[in-house]
Amino acid sequence: MGSTYFTSASWRALKRLGICALLCVVTACGQQNDSAETQAKVAYSGPPTVGASSIVFNGLRSNYTVSSTPSGLSVADKVGSDGTTIVSANIKSLIFNDVSINLEISSKANLISSSDLNSIIELYIAYFNRVPDANGLAYWIDQFKAGVSIDKIGESFYAAALIYSTQTGYSSSMSNADFVTIVYKNVLGRPTPDKEGLDYWTNALANGTETRGTLIHKMLGAAHTFNGDPTYGWVAKLLDNKNLVSREFAVTQGLSYVSETDSISKGMAIAATVTPLDTTVANGLISSLIGTAPNTKDLPTIGQASRFLGQASFGATSNDVNLLMSTGISNWIDAQFTKNQSSHKAYMDTTAAGMLNGISGLSQNNFFESFWQQAATGEDQLRQRATFALSEIFVISFQDSGVANYPRGVASYYDTLATGAFGNFRTLLENVSLHPMMGIYLTSMRNQKESGTRVPDENYAREVMQLFTIGLYQLNPDGSQVIVNGKPVETYSSADIQGLAKVFTGWSWAGPDKSNTRFFGGNADVNRDVLPMQSYPAYHSTSEKKFLGVTISAQSPANPEASLKVALDTLFNHPNVGPFIGKQLIQRMVTSNPSPQYVARVAAAFNDNGKGIRGDMRAVFKAILTDTEARNEPKLANAGTGKLREPVIRLANWMRAFGAKSTSTFFKLTSLDDPLTSLAQSPMRSPTVFNFYRPGYVPPNSEIANAKLVAPEMQIVAEPSVVGYLNFMRDIIPNGVGSSRDVKADYTNLIALSTTPDQLVDQVNLLLMANQMSSTLRNQIVGAVNSITIPATNTTNIDNAKKNRVYMAIYLTMASPEYLVQK
Incomplete structure (x- = not known):
């Protein structure tokens, strides 16, 4: 990691953040949202007053x-x-x-050169680190045109800075070194000046070469000379970006705050959000201030875009945030529906082609490689995220020894879910039911008809109802249980399981014939692990099959395909499917405790996509992600809002937010099951068919239980897994993850912000927490980052300190309960 400081400082900061009590804090599921991006409306109090001007x-x-x-x-x-x-x-x-609009500023600004306008604007930045107000800027443009020099204007700015010393930090009694330090922060974005620079400028003030009014103009000129410099080019870029935001505020929009103190404090707040890489936060604040035109394209703000991506993808990236802000949520979703699907099976086949043993040389680690490669870098992020959600409903697992023998088959099964994510649920249900990996996992493969004392295997018949379609109890359209005589009504009985089990007899391995040998697994076809199971009429029950109020008459000859069609049609058309599946998908992507109304709206989309089609999964996912409850920010402070981020999602967030790249290009990750040293979760390694956690899990003796809420992901949270996660992230953030540290993040852009901890933390906040970090947490992390001193000399030590600041900011964010609870 380049330094041991990060290790000890991290634990001290964690102690301050109360991570030792993480379990208790997380179960509260509440957080105060201190960064609301909307402004309250004031009551109407009379018509406008028209004056002379x-x-x-x-x-x-x-x-x-x-x-x-x-x-x-x-x-x-x-x-x-x-x-x-x-x-x-x-x-x-x-x-x-709150503000005024100067209608003359635009024409005034055109009366002087662009470079002269920049010089005036940059005095506001240098002295106050704020955007200029239009009225003040118009006055100084007039003064400049009248012959007042930039240096003289600078002297006036310094005098004004002394008047508002509380906001600016200047005072007439401050030392020259203190003055230069403030200017370094404002002009160069560096809170701690280098000794050489500090001495140079301090001496210039001491010997009278410069005054506090003229010095800044010289420093601004020096700052622009860094343009294009590989090390300090960000200094010029930061100044340029602050200038652009200032022009937008004062010239394009013509804004001035009504209050002088607001002009300074709120103008400073806008400028503080500008980074060398991004102006969108500042522009978002300006947009919020002026109000936006009716939003016909559902264009989100920067925070809203990041929050949406946290639900609809494996995590926000800067590029995706900017794309979403320009295209809108609905358009982004529609574009995602058109993205090509990447095949995990194809990856396995390519990998096998380079192995001496071919397909038999594959292992589950090869699937993990493909999974993480697509999760971290795939352009079809909505499909990636939706597929992972479906994999936690239609569960198969490498932990089953039979399934583990067929890693290519698991890759094919995951592809089946990925295809079904944007298809029709009826098709998905059939493809899942006939996939050989499901046949192995829930023992419907080689299931034989009743004979003598032998009865058909009931495993899949039970789970296809209980877990994949209709659930245990009859539901209302809003997901609430149907209650009769004070008790919930069961959806099926033992007799229904027995009748449906007969449907799933006579299915086994695919191949060119339907011989007894092939049915029992002999004469294996090379592709049998990826081809749908085929029917073997000789082993299919021909007796009457009764289930869920439907009767399939006795057959002669046996017709497995006809039986399957009736069964799956019956399940698909059951009124429970919409609310049962819809609620679980909401829980996996948006919130653990959706309101009944939210569930009902998603169920309605399942029942009818608006074109009379039932089971359209595109309509379902779009309904989930665009619902008012998913997009409604005022409810962020509600304890029932959001969900705990499961470990796989957290690791994917880190990879995507910070551009993780694989040295080998293969993303060589293996099992992450170990709760003490890893994540206590690996994709496609659920311990049971009930997933890693139940959708209705309630942590015992918790505030969640007292509030009658559920927290599914808490089922895999315990003291060992909390400590394991913290240790795991503490290790991989600086060093990388996977075999031989194959996957490493790219922190280049963040290192450029390391000298301005507030901007560094704000960028991490945007990418990981959608700008939802409370002011308390932000101040704590900024303080912890500031505690890592950047030395004045020795390039290696300077670089290590900058990196450690980045590691600290990310680590403390990802360790915080505010991050762990996705709002």
Whole structure:
């Protein structure tokens, strides 16, 4: 890791964060959302007042839509009853409760050169680290045009900075070194100046070469010389990005806060979100301030985009966040439906081709390679995430010794789920039922008709009802149980299991013939592990089959295909399927405790996709992800909102957020089952057919139980797995994961932010927590990062310290209960 500091500091910071009490905290499932991206509306308090040169509106700027028309500007009230106000040519400003709009600033800005405008704007950045207000900028443009130099304007800025010392941190009694330190932070994004630079600028002030009014202009010029530098190019880029945001705020939008202190404090808050890599947070704050036009494309803010991707994919990346913000949620989902599916079986076949033993040389580790490669880098992220959710409903597992013998078969089964994720549930149900891996796992393969004392195997018949389609009890459309005489009504009986078991007789390995030898596993076809099971009429029950109110008459000759069709059609059309499957998919992707109304809306999409088609899985996933309950941010503080992130999801989040790459290109990960040294979870290694956890699991003696909520993922949480997860992430964040540390994150962009811990933490917050990190947690992590001192000399030590800051920020975030509970 380059330093032992990260190790000891991490544990001290964890202690401050209360991670030792993680189990207790997580079960509370609550968090305060301190970064709401919406602004409260104020009550209507009267019509606008039109003056000689301004119009005063009695509401926030975001309550109104300002539009250009052929005859000029119009201002439409979106909230109250003002209607539309036409702005005449003599009006110079529009004044709202929170901000004003300077209607002359754009034309004024065009009267000076772009470089001169930049110089004035950058004085705001350098002295206050804030965006300029339009009114102030207009005044200084006029002064500059009248002959006042940039240096003289700088002297005036310094005088103003002293007046607002509480906000700016300047004081007339501060030392030259303290002054230079503040300017370093504002101009260069570096809270700690290098000794050489500090001495140089301090001496310039001491000997009178520069004043506190002129020094900044010189430092700004020096900052721009870093443009393109491989080490410090980010300094110039940060300054350029702050300039762009400033132009958007003051020139394009013409905004000034009504309060002078707001102009400084809120202008500083906007500028503080700008990084060398990203301006979207700042632009999002401006958009929130001015209000947006009616959103016909459901374009999310940056935080909303990241939160959505946390539900709809294996995790947010900067590129995907930006794409989603420009395309909108519905369009993104529709585009995902068109992405090509990558085949895990094809990966296994390619791998086997390079082995001496061919297919027989494959192991489950080869499937893990393919899984993580697609999860981390696949463009079809919605399919990836949906498939993983389905794999936890239609369970098979490598932990079954029979299944473990066929890793290529498991890859093929996972492909079947991936195809079914965007297909029809009826097709998916049939493909699952006939897949040889399911046949092995739930013992429907080689299942024989009744004879003498032998009865058909009932395993699959039971589980296809209990787990894959209708559940144990009859449900209302909203997922609540049907209650009769105070008790829930069972969906099926032992007689139903016995009748349905007969349907699943006479199915076994695929091959070119239907001989007895092949039925029992002999004369194996090379592709039998990936081909659907075929029927063997000689072993199929011909007697009457009764189940779920349906009767299949006695057959002569046996007709396994006809029996299967009736059975699967009956299950598919059962009214329970929509709410039963829909609720579980909501739980896997959005929230453990969806409201009955949410379940009902998703069930309705299952029942009818809007075109009269039942079981359209595209409609189901779109309904889940676009539902108001999934997208409704005001409920983020509700303890019943969200879900615990399961370990596989956490590791995938880390890989995607930080661009993890495989040195070998194969993503050489193996089993992650060990709770003490790893994640206590590996894909396709569930301990039972009931998945890693039950959908209705309630942690005993917990606040969740007291609140009558469920927390499925908590079933695999215990003290050993908590400690194991912390140790695991503490190791892999700096060193990588997999065989020979094959998979490593790329922290290049974060290292560029390491000298500004607040910006570093904000970027981690965006990618891992969708900007939902509480101010308390943020302050704690920023403090912990700041505690790692970046030395002034020795390049190796400097680089190690920067990396350790990045490791610390990521580790403490991923260890926090706020991250573990996905909201």
